[in-house]
Amino acid sequence: MTREEKIPVVAVFDVGKTNKKLFLFDENYRVVFERSARFTETVDEDGDPCENLDSLRLSIFDSLREVFAHPKFEIKAINFTSYGASLVYINENGTPLTPLQNYLKSYPKALKDEFYKKYGGEELFAAKTASPVLESLNSGMQFYRLKNEKPDVFKQVKYALHLPQYLSFLISGKAYSDKTSLGCHTNFWDFEKDDYHAWLTEEGMVEKMAPIMPFNHVSPAAFPGSSYSVGIGLHDSSAALTPYLISFKEPFVLLSTGTWCISLNPFNQQILTPNELNQDVLCYMQYEGKAVKASRLFSGFAYEQQTKRIAAHFNCDVLLFRNVAYKQELVKSLNTENLTTENWRSLPFEKRNLNEFENEIVAYYQLMVDLVLQQYHSTKLVLKGTSAKRIFVDGGFSKNAVFMNLLATVFPNYEVYAAHMPQATAIGAALVIHNVWNTKRLPNDIIDLKLYTPTINKN
Incomplete structure (x- = not known):
């Protein structure tokens, strides 16, 4: 089959807590290929269950190798969607510094109380950020915890990426932030200002947030000779x-x-x-x-x-x-x-x-x-x-x-x-x-x- 005869498709990785799926859609948005995987959870440094980031990364590369080698399809673009309430902290080399913390992980009460006392109280803060007090389910609280409990690791953080944007980074090599992840009960976003909440500046975190790009921004793939575009991912x-x-x-x-x-x-x-x-x-x-x-x-x-x-x-x-x-x-x-x-x-x-x-x-x-x-x-x-x-x-x-x-x-x-x-x-x-x-x-x-x-x- 010649290149001209291949079906142009978009590849989308849909990463849930349980199932991780890859879909290929043709130009009429019909599913023409599907692959599904499930991974056994691993544990973080405290022994709490969490996503196996290494397995996820390897699965994405394996899946892409399979579809790129497929004689029937031509991959024109790739995008990602996943749950967004977990952060991947990468260093200058793009290497994750910690396990991917589970958003159901218990949160230290003293640290939570300290945070809300410092930044205006639970009621006022929650109203500004449209984020009910959900502890680890507020991904910003995960970042605050990292800074307070592991300052040496915090110093090494180049960017804190929500999971959809980390998956995009794996393929594009470009680190970006996306509003659909930032605006989802994270404690990061001030909905009145339509910008980051002031606490990130005070805590020295704004510079560790990747540049915000519009939803339809794409980057070239990081791999030489590749002609497909890579989206920044969505919550x-x-x-x-x-x-x-x-x-x-x-x-x-x-x-x-x-x-x-x-x-x-x-x-x-x-x-x-x-x-x-x-x-x-x-x-x-x-x-x-x-x-x-x-x-x-x-x-x-x-x-x-x-x-x-x-x-x-x-x-x-x-x-x-x-x-x-x-x-x-x-x-x-x-x-x-x-x-x-x-x-x-x-x-x-x-x-x-x-x-x-x-x-x-x-x-x-x-x-x-x-x-x-x-x-x-x-x-x-x-x-x-x-x-x-x-x-x-x-x-x-x-x-x-x-x-x-x-x-x-x-x-x-x-x-x-x-x-x-x-x-x-x-x-x-x-x-x-x-x-x-x-x-x-x-x-x-x-x-x-x-x-x-x-x-x-x-x-």
């Missing part, structure tokens, strides 16, 4: 939102469902209030640098745990719940007591006695009612004060007929759609560098929508 939540922003101009909210159910409103740039911060509302940054108000629930995890509990109690297979049909009459008989209560963040089903339910399907329906009523409150937090009238749901719950019908019922004044777009996160990372590698126009048909309408009154 995964921002990448998943990108196809919707490109496809739809009228205001909307995206409910991205998985382990976390995150309501993202890219049309809400209002400053976070203390009340919102206390309810786990935060801001992400979309690819063009604008704030995205977001609220989070751990619903996917709760769903998994509670369906296992139901299956164990009724001695049935948990797979039974994958395709439960929606029955309106069944919903009317169930308990909706938490719709207007103040403690909506607690899932009632966790305390429900399963002996009260006639069978596993009735119990399952009650679980779904409880989850959707929680979701109603969570999503309402980001809808407030905006003109958005459409809710797009993607991810696992978008395929759940019970969840989708109930969600449409609790939001009767909104158009509620199940959105289907395979590999939305990876496609988002490809779309932002579309003009670099793709000769065709931006697509307008990559998202399939299914409208759900209310079936019973919310109350």
Whole structure:
């Protein structure tokens, strides 16, 4: 096969906590190649579990070698998307100085208290940075800890890179920062100033942050003779939102469902209030640098745990719940007591006695009612004060007929759609560098929508 006959493609590395994937997309954004890997975690210097950075680096190079040797494809560009709440500290030679710290790692209380006392208190600081107090999940706190606990290592840091930008650095040799990572509950970004928060200057950290580049910036590959372009990488939540922003101009909210159910409103740039911060509302940054108000629930995890509990109690297979049909009459008989209560963040089903339910399907329906009523409150937090009238749901719950019908019922004044777009996160990372590698126009048909309408009154 000659070079002219090869299919022009973009390669996207989509690096999650569990699965690390490589996709090749053709110019119509169809997946033409996919490779997936999972690594065993290693431990950091304290013995806490963390990402195996060496395995990840080797896997990326191995994957690229495979696709570059493939006779069918011509790689025109590469981009990256991954979780963003972890930092890679590189020295002058580009070598990581520490293991990649897990964002769930416990944080020293004394150091946390010292930081917030020094910089205006938790409430004021969180409002300015749109970052609830999340300890290690605020990546800026990881950097502050490094400076205080390991000053000798801190001195050697040339740049602190979020993971997507480190992955880009591996291929381009260029160290850059990206707003979608900097603006994601990091404690780094002052949303009022649209710049780094002053504490980084005071702590001597600003000079250790790589230059900020726009979302569509590309660099040549570091390897001689290479002709492909390398993007700077995107935070995964921002990448998943990108196809919707490109496809739809009228205001909307995206409910991205998985382990976390995150309501993202890219049309809400209002400053976070203390009340919102206390309810786990935060801001992400979309690819063009604008704030995205977001609220989070751990619903996917709760769903998994509670369906296992139901299956164990009724001695049935948990797979039974994958395709439960929606029955309106069944919903009317169930308990909706938490719709207007103040403690909506607690899932009632966790305390429900399963002996009260006639069978596993009735119990399952009650679980779904409880989850959707929680979701109603969570999503309402980001809808407030905006003109958005459409809710797009993607991810696992978008395929759940019970969840989708109930969600449409609790939001009767909104158009509620199940959105289907395979590999939305990876496609988002490809779309932002579309003009670099793709000769065709931006697509307008990559998202399939299914409208759900209310079936019973919310109350």
